[in-house]
Amino acid sequence: MSVSRAHSSGDRTDRDGRRGVPVQSADVSVRTVEPVLAGTARALISARGLVKRFGDFTAVDEIDVEVRPGEAFGFLGPNGAGKSSTMRMIGCTSDPTEGTLSVFGMDPVSQGRQIRARMGVVPQQDQLDTELTVEENLVIYGRFFDIPRAECRRRAAELIDFVQLTDRAQSKVDPLSGGMKRRVTIARSLINNPELILLDEPTTGLDPQARHVLWDKLYRLKQQGVTLVLTTHYMDEAEQLCDRLVVMDRGRIVAEGSPRQLIDQHSTREVLEMRFAADRNEASAAIVEGLGERTEVLPDRVLVYANDGEAALSAAHGRGADPESALVRRSTLEDVFLRLTGRTLVE
Amino acid sequence: MMATPAAVRVWESELALYRRVWKSNVLGSFVQPMLYLLGMGIGVGSLVDERAGSAAQLGDVSYVAFFAPSILAVTTMMICAQDSLWPVMDGFMWSNHYRAISATPLRPADIVSGLTLWHATRSAIAATGVAAALLLLDDTRSWGLIPAVAFAVLNGLAFTLPIAAWSSTRTSDISFPAIIRFGIIPMFLFAGAFYPVDQLPAWLRPLAYVTPIYHGVELCRGAVLGTLGALDSLGHLAALGAFVVGGSLMCRRSFHRRLAT
Numbered sequence: 001m002s003v004s005r006a007h008s009s010g011d012r013t014d015r016d017g018r019r020g021v022p023v024q025s026a027d028v029s030v031r032t033v034e035p036v037l038a039g040t041a042r043a044l045i046s047a048r049g050l051v052k053r054f055g056d057f058t059a060v061d062e063i064d065v066e067v068r069p070g071e072a073f074g075f076l077g078p079n080g081a082g083k084s085s086t087m088r089m090i091g092c093t094s095d096p097t098e099g100t101l102s103v104f105g106m107d108p109v110s111q112g113r114q115i116r117a118r119m120g121v122v123p124q125q126d127q128l129d130t131e132l133t134v135e136e137n138l139v140i141y142g143r144f145f146d147i148p149r150a151e152c153r154r155r156a157a158e159l160i161d162f163v164q165l166t167d168r169a170q171s172k173v174d175p176l177s178g179g180m181k182r183r184v185t186i187a188r189s190l191i192n193n194p195e196l197i198l199l200d201e202p203t204t205g206l207d208p209q210a211r212h213v214l215w216d217k218l219y220r221l222k223q224q225g226v227t228l229v230l231t232t233h234y235m236d237e238a239e240q241l242c243d244r245l246v247v248m249d250r251g252r253i254v255a256e257g258s259p260r261q262l263i264d265q266h267s268t269r270e271v272l273e274m275r276f277a278a279d280r281n282e283a284s285a286a287i288v289e290g291l292g293e294r295t296e297v298l299p300d301r302v303l304v305y306a307n308d309g310e311a312a313l314s315a316a317h318g319r320g321a322d323p324e325s326a327l328v329r330r331s332t333l334e335d336v337f338l339r340l341t342g343r344t345l346v347e
Numbered sequence: 348m349m350a351t352p353a354a355v356r357v358w359e360s361e362l363a364l365y366r367r368v369w370k371s372n373v374l375g376s377f378v379q380p381m382l383y384l385l386g387m388g389i390g391v392g393s394l395v396d397e398r399a400g401s402a403a404q405l406g407d408v409s410y411v412a413f414f415a416p417s418i419l420a421v422t423t424m425m426i427c428a429q430d431s432l433w434p435v436m437d438g439f440m441w442s443n444h445y446r447a448i449s450a451t452p453l454r455p456a457d458i459v460s461g462l463t464l465w466h467a468t469r470s471a472i473a474a475t476g477v478a479a480a481l482l483l484l485d486d487t488r489s490w491g492l493i494p495a496v497a498f499a500v501l502n503g504l505a506f507t508l509p510i511a512a513w514s515s516t517r518t519s520d521i522s523f524p525a526i527i528r529f530g531i532i533p534m535f536l537f538a539g540a541f542y543p544v545d546q547l548p549a550w551l552r553p554l555a556y557v558t559p560i561y562h563g564v565e566l567c568r569g570a571v572l573g574t575l576g577a578l579d580s581l582g583h584l585a586a587l588g589a590f591v592v593g594g595s596l597m598c599r600r601s602f603h604r605r606l607a608t
Contacts (some may be wrong), residue, residue: 054608093449093607113452121450126445129360131367140360144451146351192451 023341044069044196044227045090049099052085059085061251062099069195072218072228076238076333077248078343083231084124087200090229091121101345104195120189120197124204126181130174134165134184135174142191149320152191159187163217179210186217197221199230203237215240235333247333249341259333266339267331268293270309274316274323284323288316296338305335353453354564357461358468360444365469376426376473380418381480387541388414388484404543409571412486416571417540419477419495423470423503428531430466431510434521439515439605446606455602459595462511463504470503471496481571491570498570498587502563505587506531508594516600534560562586 014057046069052060060082067073075083090103092112101108103115121161128137135156142152160169162181170175173184182202189197202218203211218241222228238245239259247255247262255262272292276284285297292306302323306312311330316323338344363522365372392410395401403603405413438445438458445458450600481487510526517523537547537554555561562583571577 090449091450095607113454117452119450123443123444123446123450127447128365129442129444132363137365140363141447141451143351143356143359144448144453146356146452 008239041087042069043067043100043102045073045229047086047090047099047101048103050086050089050096051098052082052089052094053097058251060089063246063248063251063253064248065225065253067229069227070222070225070231070244072222072241074229074238074242074245074336075231075248076235076242076245077231077264078233078337080250081233081248082247082251084200087198087229087231091119091198092116117192118195120192120194122182122185122189122197122199122202124200126185128173128181128184128188131172133170133172134160134176134187135169137184138188138191141188145192147192155191155193156187159190162190162220163187164213177210179206179213182206182210182214183201183217186214190221194226196227196229199228201231201233203234211237238333245333247337247340249337249343254340262333262336263331265336267335268305268307269307269331270307270312270328271331271335272304272306272312272316272326272328274303274304274313274321274326276321276323284321287319287321288312291315291319294339300346303335303338305331318337353457353465354460357453357458358464359449360448361461361465362468373472373476376422377476377480379425380422380473380477383418383421384411384415384480404546406572406574408544409486411484412572413543414541415481415484415487416495416568417425417564419474419481419499419567419571420502420560421535421540422473422477423499424506424531424534424560426469426473427503427507428467428510428527430469431507432514432526433520434463435511435514436517436520436523440518445602449519449606455606456599458606459508459511459598459602460550462598463507463595465510466507467500467504470500474499474503487571489571489573491575493566495567495570497561498566498584501584501587501591502559502566505559505563505590505594509601510592510594512594512597512601515605534558539564559590 023218043066045065047063047065049062049064050060051058051062063082063086065073065086067324075081077083077085084254085094089096089101089108092103092108095109104118106115108115129140132140135153138156138159139149139152142155143149147155157166157169160166163186165180165183165187168180173181176184186199186202199218207212215237218228218230220242228241230241232241242259244258245256246253247261255266257265274284275286281297281299281302285295285302288302288304289295290302291312294305296303296305304312304316313326313328316326334344388411392414395405395410396449401407401410447454448458449455477499478492478496481492513526514520516522537551538544539555540560542554544561547555566575566580566583568585569580
């Protein structure tokens with residue numbers, strides 16, 4: 001797997017060279033990276049002991065991260081966990097306070113321009129010129145990379161088609177829906193044929209259907225070999241998109257792995273969720289205690305972590321617990337997060 | 348292929364946005380100076396010129412000849428001051444245009460250069476319009492209009508850069524109307540556009556001398572009337588240059604702080 005990805009990374013570098021963007025060859029740059037963790041491919045992003053402080057506040061607290069070429073890597077965590085600060089350091093718009101960081105084997109502080117030339121950024125808030133058309137937005141953005149105007153137009157048409165907005169290419173951005181604007185932003189971030197895309201909360205604020213459309217687009221990009229790095233506080237988004245992710249909480253990484261690994265490691269196979277009458281949660285939790293590996297009491301429900309949820313439910317009934325409603329579901333990253341931090345992701 | 352200079356790439360994006368509004372905008376930057384010219388130059392001028400001794404105080408020219416060239420500098424001051432407040436804040440906070448640029452290979456300093464180049468362009472267009480109007484008047488028809496347009500552009504940038512340095516540090520536009528009301532309008536009224544600064548009480552004159560507009564007006568007027576001495580013009584140019592260079596350094600720092608922290 002790692003070998004094929006290394007190849008596809010090389011191919012993209014060739015494409016870079018052809019389009020005339022002043023970039024350093026990825027092959028040369030990656031070789032300069034120190035040997036990475038055993039068994040992993042060459043790292044596209046490598047952080048060691050990375051710290052970001054704002055005054056007394058430590059937003060990112062000594063994190064170690066390796067992102068490999070071609071993978072979709074996620075930072076999962078609640079608001080304020082340090083995800084966006086990390087993304088801004090990777091995006092070379094914020095200097096690390098401490099630690100080492102390399103992107104494409106280069107130093108973001110001294111080689112930010114070369115790194116940014118090979119990267120696409122989808123910020124948390126759309127930064128589109130809403131008075132201009134969809135196409136104009138893309139062309140203008142391409143010009144910032146010094147891509148010739150005619151080439152910008154050609155790529156813009158292609159990318160607008162990719163995000164399925166061809167019929168809106170000549171309309172202003174302003175009246176477009178949130179999901180469409182997001183797609184314009186994604187198309188715009190691709191104008192320089194980036195090898196790496198940073199997406200900060202790509203689907204926050206979108207309705208479920210718009211999110212699925214976006215996920216589909218991102219999945220296609222990944223299939224084309226583009227490396228995706230995203231932040232999210234939605235566990236379903238992380239599960240859908242990420243090959244590997246880190247769970248962040250209060251500036252630290254509290255777990256790392258594939259969504260499946262994290263769930264296997266930190267949760268049971270199934271979860272029994274029970275809702276009890278008002279103020280009966282604590283008392284009911286005491287009754288069902290010990291039915292699973294772990295019991296969690298949330299404000300609105302009691303969770304029993306058990307490998308067989310149905311069995312746990314019958315046992316709960318056997319002990320005289322009387323939930324108003326109960327359901328058995330599979331463990332998710334939400335449960336992993338709850339386990340690791342004692343808190344829920346979306347508060 | 349040769350790379351397009353960074354400032355030009357930023358300038359192109361400003362131009363694209365301007366193309367949406369240029370009709371109303373160009374009209375505005377023509378109509379307003381015309382109104383000043385007619386209202387003050389012709390109306391007030393006829394009163395002033397009839398008063399004995401006025402001409403001597405104005406440097407032996409008619410009031411229109413005295414006043415009209417100052418509109419070149421006043422116009423670029425107005426445009427550049429306005430466009431360095433809300434549009435700059437917009438770049439950081441509302442449309443986030445500058446933040447979008449900072450994710451590309453362009454640096455914050457490139458955005459400052461692009462903004463400077465763009466305001467120079469806007470000033471040149473507006474000042475050329477005013478110069479065209481001055482060509483119509485016998486008293487101000489002069490080859491000196493050509494250097495006067497260049498001086499007006501420099502005058503505009505002497506407002507752009509210090510003001511943008513301020514607005515790029517703000518997170519609210521609450522101070523902006525006050526800058527216009529208590530900064531720009533008094534400069535417009537008291538720094539030599541309408542009457543010689545000598546007419547002010549002695550204690551107020553130094554205040555006029557430290558404004559960019561005083562130097563801009565003196566340069567434009569001197570160029571159009573052919574009264575500009577070499578030493579004087581050097582002094583005025585140095586004063587405007589100080590505002591531009593000082594403002595530019597502050598801008599680079601504040602844009603960098605805002606976009607790269």
